[in-house]
Amino acid sequence: MTAYEKPALSLPEAERFLEDHYSAPVEKVTPVDGGNLSRVFFFDIGGEGRVLRFSDLPQGFALQHVMSERLRSQGVNYQRFLEYGTFGTLTYSIAERIEGTMLINAPEGVQRDLLPAVAERITRLNRVEIGDSHGYGWVQTDGSGSYPTWRDYLVDFFGDNQTGTFWENWTDLFRTSVLEREVFDECYARLMAYSKYNEPYRFLVHNDSHPWNLLTDGRTLTGLLDGNFIYGDFLIDLTIVERSLPSLPVTATFRAEYEKQGLLLPDFEERLIGAHYYKGLDGLRFFAKMGWTPAYEHTRDYLLSLVKG
Incomplete structure (x- = not known):
């Protein structure tokens, strides 16, 4: 068994995804190191920072969205997930970017x-x-x-x-x-x-x-x-x-x-x-x-x- 490799999604592919996804301009799309199981990019839209993740694992990001709402409603400062879905054979999520x-x-x-x-x-x-x-x-x-x-x-x-x-x-x-x-x-x-x-x-x-x-x-x-x-x-x-x-x-x-x-x-x-x-x-x-x-x-x-x- 070879070592697991997360999705090999390039910066231009992420930029095209975001251009197709949003009607407003997207800026500063940047690949991020880290994330053992997902490919991660930062981007800005409307003056706010966002995090884009892609995964090829079947569980997807639905639970993160549910748990984000649940935790935040009870006063836990957890990252806010905005949306998730599928992109070809991958799943994706978009979340707020926390400074730090x-x-x-x-x-x-x-x-x-x-x-x-x-x-x-x-x-x-x-x-x-x-x-x-x-x-x-x-x-x-x-x-x-x-x-x-x-x-x-x-x-x-x-x-x-x-x-x-x-x-x-x-x-x-x-x-x-x-x-x-x-x-x-x-x-x-x-x-x-x-x-x-x-x-x-x-x-x-x-x-x-x-x-x-x-x-x-x-x-x-x-x-x-x-x-x-x-x-x-x-x-x-x-x-x-x-x-x-x-x-x-x-x-x-x-x-x-x-x-x-x-x-x-x-x-x-x-x-x-x-x-x-x-x-x-x-x-x-x-x-x-x-x-x-x-x-x-x-x-x-x-x-x-x-x-x-």
């Missing part, structure tokens, strides 16, 4: 100063009202989760027989990449052993809350992007930030915010380990598929060091 740069590119001092704001913003997202919806795992456009239990979600998410998703035929990676079957199986067994601690908790989880999806102007946190939304234990989002900003006091900062917002933390250490195995195991196969060997090895060694089984 990715938090991962900010100096460590700025990251440290903004860490309480990161914890507050993500915890507020975790606590949004989810109404009478039901289910765990992937959030659907009707607001419900896709699986009756957290364990059911894990079994299917890491199952061999997947079709129509980014992970179709992913077990080929055991033959074609650095992904090691014995390591994967060991970490999966640990994940399932610890999943009982995460099972009782059902909150909205961003599920991709790393500092590449957090924007800053150097003084404040200006925006939150690109949720990969699930229902599950809110500690999942903590572990993502913790692993991506390892030099900062992430866990202590988030714990203080949880207490401030009234979230209880029974079995905290066990839930944290379960969350690390959930995100780390997915990271192993993602890094293998993308051909990112150093990231794979770093994550593998971390997961194996967490517990002895």
